[in-house]
Amino acid sequence: MTASVVTRWGDADLPVELTSFVGRRQEVGAVKRVLSEARVVTLTGVGGVGKTRLAVRVAGELRRAFADGVCFVDLSSVLDPAALESSVAESLRICDQSARGTSEIIAEFLRERQMLLVLDNCEQIADACGVLINAVIREAPRVRVLATSRERLWVTGEYVWRVPSLPVPRAVDAPESERGSSRPAEYPALALFAERAAAVSGVSVVREDWGDVARLCRRLDGLPLAIELAAVQTRMFSPGQLVRRFDDRLGSIGTLDRAAPARHRTLEAAIDWSYELCSPQERLLWARASVFAGRFGLEAAEGVCSGEDLPREQVLEGIVGLVDKSVLVHEEQQGEGQYRLLETLAQYGRDRLRQAGAEEQLVRRHRDWFVQWAEELATRWFSAEQLSCSQRLHREYPNLRAAMEYCLSTPGEEQMGLRFNAALIPYWHTGGQLTEARRWLERALAADEEPTPARVMSLRNLGKICTGQYDFAAAEAALRECGTLARQLQDPFMEACAITSEAGLALVRGDYAAGLAHAESALTIPEYAGRLERVETVSYMAVAHGMLGDYEAALRDYEAAQRCSAESGERYHLSWALQGQICAEFGVGANTAVIEHSREAMRIWREFNDAVGLSPAMTLVLCSTAAMGDFARSAVLVGARERIRRAFGLSFAHKDESAVIEAFVSQMREALGEAPYEAAVARGLSFDLDAALDYALGTEAPPEPATAQEESSPLTARERQVAALVAQGMSNKQIAAELVLSPRTVEGHVEHILTKLGFTSRANIAAWAAQQGN
Missing domain, CATH: 1.10.8 (Helicase, Ruva Protein; domain 3)
Known part of the structure; x- marks a missing residue:
C-alpha cells in the first residue's frame, strides 16, 4: 500500500522477480493474444519455471490497454478464503465500509471497470480463487484475469497456458x-x-x-x-x-x-x-526467514531470526550473503530496504525449519515480535509519527495477518489474539478494511471472554468498526459491553474511550445533540481529559457543533484540537475537527473559507489514504463552488467526487451529505441546462484519481489545446489508435492482441474508419494515418 490514494492503476508498480526474462519474448506475445480472446488465462507449470515473471511481463505490456490498468495480487502467503478476498480488496484499494460479503464488494467494485486482475500463486487456495474469479467474470464483463498456479483453477472459460522450461540443446x-x-x-x-x-x-x-x-x-x-x-x-x-x-x-x-x-x-x-553452499549462518537465516509472509525488513529479521547460533549483529551479513546468492530478493518499499524469498525458496526453507523441529518456535517468535511491534506503534499513534505508523502498518500487514491467524487458530493463544486486535485500530480505520477488521475482532472476542483490558479495547474497536459499517445495533451492543466492563475493571480511561465511541456513533446516526453530550461527558473524566487521545473527542465536538450550526463553538473546538495537535504532532483527528469548522462555515455561507479549509483537510486525508474523509470534504467544496455561482466547475466536481467514491468502493454516503448535494444539483441543472450539466459530470467521471483530486484541490494543470489532428479528425481516439496500428501493417488479430480487444471488435473499428473516411482499403487507412503523423 502506498502512502497516497492517487496512484493510478496503470502506473502501479509490478513486483520485481529474481528470474531473468531471457527467451520469453514470443511467449509474452502469445499470452497477450490469448488474453484478447479469453476472459481467464491461467499460467501453470512447476515451481521455478517462471510463471510469475511471465505474468508480470505480460501485465506490464498490457497496462495501457486497460482503461483502469492492472492490479497485481500476491497470494503466496494467503492460506484461507477470507484472507484471499481481503488481499484482493486491499490490492484494489477498496475502502470496504459496508457489512456485505467481501466477494460481493469486489465484484461490484469491478463491474464498471476495464481492468486486468493478476492473481499470483493461486495453488494453495485454488478452490477459493476459482469461486472469486467466477464471481468477477460474471459481474464485471470488461475485467480479465491472469492467474498463476501449479494447477488449473477450473473456472468458466479458463484457458490454461502451460509455461514450458527454457529450450536447451538436445x-x-x-x-x-x-x-x-x-x-x-x-x-x-x-x-x-x-x-x-x-x-x-x-x-x-x-x-x-x-x-x-x-x-x-x-x-x-x-x-x-x-x-x-x-x-x-x-x-x-x-x-x-x-x-x-x-x-x-x-x-x-x-x-x-x-x-x-x-x-x-x-x-x-x-x-x-x-x-549446502551457503554458510551455516546463511542456512539458518534462509530457514528462519521462511516464517515471514512476503516482505520483511532488517529490524524484523534481527528480531525474529537471531539467536545464540545466529547473533543479531550477523543477521545483516547473512542477508547480504543470501542476496548475493540470489536467494533473497532486495526491494525498496517507502524508502526502506525490504527482502523476500521467492515462493519456491520459502517453501524449501520452511521444510528445513520443520525438519529441524524449529518451526513452532520460529512461528511463535514471529508472532511475538509483530505483536510487540504493533503495540509499540499504537502507543505512538497520537504523535508526529502518526503518518509513518500508518504507512508501516500497511506495509507489514501480510505479516500481521499471519501472526494474528496463528493467535486465533492455536489453543492457548486467544488472549494474545485480543491484545493483537486491540493494537491494530490505527490500521483498521486508516486502511478502510472494515469487513476484515470485524471478522478478526469477532473471532478474537468469541475465543476469549475473560474480562481483561485487551477485551475492553477490542470491544471498543468493534463498536467503532460497526459504526463505520452503519450496523448501529451491533455497535451499540459492543460499546455497551465495553463501558460496563471498563467500569468493572475500574478503568476510567477506557470508560471515557467507550463514551467517546458512543459520541461517534451518535454523529453517524445524525443525532448531533446526543453526540455532543457524550463527548462532553467523556471530557469530564480526568484520567482521559489530560491525555493526548482527547483530540478524538474534541474533533467529535467540532463536528457536532458545526452540524448544529454553532459557528463559534465549532471554531473553539477546532482551536482546541489544534492545541492537542501541536502538543502531540498528530494530524488525522485534526482533519476531522477541521471538518466540523467547515460545516459551521458552510452553514453561515462563508464559501471561500469552506473551500480553503476543505482542501486543507483533503490534503491530510490524501496522505492517510482515507477515502471516507475525502467524500464529505469534496461535497462541501462542490456545494460551496455552486453557491458562489460557478456551476460549470461544481458540476465537474460532482463527477470527480463520484469517480473517487467508485475508485474506493464507497457504496453509500451519510444522509445529510446526500441531501445537500441533491439540493445543489437541482440548481446546476437549471442554470446550465441538462446537456451541459451531464457533459460536465461526464468530464469529472473521466478523470483518474490524480486528476479528480487535483481538480478538487484546485491544482489541476490547465487544459491542453486540442491538436490539429484531433480537431480535424472524424475518428474517435480508439479509432485513431486502430488506424495507427493498421499503418504499421498489423492484422486485425494482431491489433486485437495489442489492444486486448476481440478481433470482431477490431473489425468493427476498421469498418467505421473506412466508412467515416470514405476509403475502400486498409492501404488507404495506412496512407491517411501517415499523413496525420500517426
Whole structure:
C-alpha cells in the first residue's frame, strides 16, 4: 500500500522477480493474444519455471490497454478464503465500509471497470480463487484475469497456458554446442546462464565453456530458477566443475521423493545444492526467514531470526550473503530496504525449519515480535509519527495477518489474539478494511471472554468498526459491553474511550445533540481529559457543533484540537475537527473559507489514504463552488467526487451529505441546462484519481489545446489508435492482441474508419494515418 490514494492503476508498480526474462519474448506475445480472446488465462507449470515473471511481463505490456490498468495480487502467503478476498480488496484499494460479503464488494467494485486482475500463486487456495474469479467474470464483463498456479483453477472459460522450461540443446545436438557454438543465444537457457553469471559474478562464458553450460542446463531441465542459482556459483567454480558437482549431487539425493516428477526433483536438487553452499549462518537465516509472509525488513529479521547460533549483529551479513546468492530478493518499499524469498525458496526453507523441529518456535517468535511491534506503534499513534505508523502498518500487514491467524487458530493463544486486535485500530480505520477488521475482532472476542483490558479495547474497536459499517445495533451492543466492563475493571480511561465511541456513533446516526453530550461527558473524566487521545473527542465536538450550526463553538473546538495537535504532532483527528469548522462555515455561507479549509483537510486525508474523509470534504467544496455561482466547475466536481467514491468502493454516503448535494444539483441543472450539466459530470467521471483530486484541490494543470489532428479528425481516439496500428501493417488479430480487444471488435473499428473516411482499403487507412503523423 502506498502512502497516497492517487496512484493510478496503470502506473502501479509490478513486483520485481529474481528470474531473468531471457527467451520469453514470443511467449509474452502469445499470452497477450490469448488474453484478447479469453476472459481467464491461467499460467501453470512447476515451481521455478517462471510463471510469475511471465505474468508480470505480460501485465506490464498490457497496462495501457486497460482503461483502469492492472492490479497485481500476491497470494503466496494467503492460506484461507477470507484472507484471499481481503488481499484482493486491499490490492484494489477498496475502502470496504459496508457489512456485505467481501466477494460481493469486489465484484461490484469491478463491474464498471476495464481492468486486468493478476492473481499470483493461486495453488494453495485454488478452490477459493476459482469461486472469486467466477464471481468477477460474471459481474464485471470488461475485467480479465491472469492467474498463476501449479494447477488449473477450473473456472468458466479458463484457458490454461502451460509455461514450458527454457529450450536447451538436445543431447543429439550437443556435439556442435560442445565444440563451442558461436550462436548460444539460439538457446535461451544458455543465454540466461551467461547473463546471470556475468551479472552476479562478473564471469564471461567463453567459447570453450558452452558445451559444459549446455550439459548443465540439460541437467537442470531448463528451469530458470535452477539455472540462476547455478549461475551464481560461477564465482567459485567453472562450468565444467559445476556439471561434475551437480552430477554428484543428483547421485546422492536419496532423501528426495523418487516418485515426484523429474523436474520437481531436479529443482529440489538445485535448491538443495545452493543451500549446502551457503554458510551455516546463511542456512539458518534462509530457514528462519521462511516464517515471514512476503516482505520483511532488517529490524524484523534481527528480531525474529537471531539467536545464540545466529547473533543479531550477523543477521545483516547473512542477508547480504543470501542476496548475493540470489536467494533473497532486495526491494525498496517507502524508502526502506525490504527482502523476500521467492515462493519456491520459502517453501524449501520452511521444510528445513520443520525438519529441524524449529518451526513452532520460529512461528511463535514471529508472532511475538509483530505483536510487540504493533503495540509499540499504537502507543505512538497520537504523535508526529502518526503518518509513518500508518504507512508501516500497511506495509507489514501480510505479516500481521499471519501472526494474528496463528493467535486465533492455536489453543492457548486467544488472549494474545485480543491484545493483537486491540493494537491494530490505527490500521483498521486508516486502511478502510472494515469487513476484515470485524471478522478478526469477532473471532478474537468469541475465543476469549475473560474480562481483561485487551477485551475492553477490542470491544471498543468493534463498536467503532460497526459504526463505520452503519450496523448501529451491533455497535451499540459492543460499546455497551465495553463501558460496563471498563467500569468493572475500574478503568476510567477506557470508560471515557467507550463514551467517546458512543459520541461517534451518535454523529453517524445524525443525532448531533446526543453526540455532543457524550463527548462532553467523556471530557469530564480526568484520567482521559489530560491525555493526548482527547483530540478524538474534541474533533467529535467540532463536528457536532458545526452540524448544529454553532459557528463559534465549532471554531473553539477546532482551536482546541489544534492545541492537542501541536502538543502531540498528530494530524488525522485534526482533519476531522477541521471538518466540523467547515460545516459551521458552510452553514453561515462563508464559501471561500469552506473551500480553503476543505482542501486543507483533503490534503491530510490524501496522505492517510482515507477515502471516507475525502467524500464529505469534496461535497462541501462542490456545494460551496455552486453557491458562489460557478456551476460549470461544481458540476465537474460532482463527477470527480463520484469517480473517487467508485475508485474506493464507497457504496453509500451519510444522509445529510446526500441531501445537500441533491439540493445543489437541482440548481446546476437549471442554470446550465441538462446537456451541459451531464457533459460536465461526464468530464469529472473521466478523470483518474490524480486528476479528480487535483481538480478538487484546485491544482489541476490547465487544459491542453486540442491538436490539429484531433480537431480535424472524424475518428474517435480508439479509432485513431486502430488506424495507427493498421499503418504499421498489423492484422486485425494482431491489433486485437495489442489492444486486448476481440478481433470482431477490431473489425468493427476498421469498418467505421473506412466508412467515416470514405476509403475502400486498409492501404488507404495506412496512407491517411501517415499523413496525420500517426
